[in-house]
Amino acid sequence: MRLHSLRYSLFIITTSYFYMRYLHLRWLHLVQEKCFITQVPKEGWLPSSACLHSILTLWLWLLPMLEIWMMGTVVQG
Numbered sequence: 001m002r003l004h005s006l007r008y009s010l011f012i013i014t015t016s017y018f019y020m021r022y023l024h025l026r027w028l029h030l031v032q033e034k035c036f037i038t039q040v041p042k043e044g045w046l047p048s049s050a051c052l053h054s055i056l057t058l059w060l061w062l063l064p065m066l067e068i069w070m071m072g073t074v075v076q077g
Helices: 002-035 049-076
Strands: none
Touching: 002 049
8 A cells, every 4th residue: 555655646746747847838938928028018018818818827727736736645644
């Protein structure tokens, strides 16, 4: 049983690392593509709808990983 929980923990840690790495690279790409502006309008900067959509999408990708991590913590704990 201990070996099974060790394998499960290793799987969660490895999956989490690569998933978070992917999200970080994806976030950088989205921000550079959608949110980066070169000219600031006189009224001030407001994020575009594409930028807000990108940030929301990132959070929606992150939620399943948090759920898996929390389930692993409850099972281990």
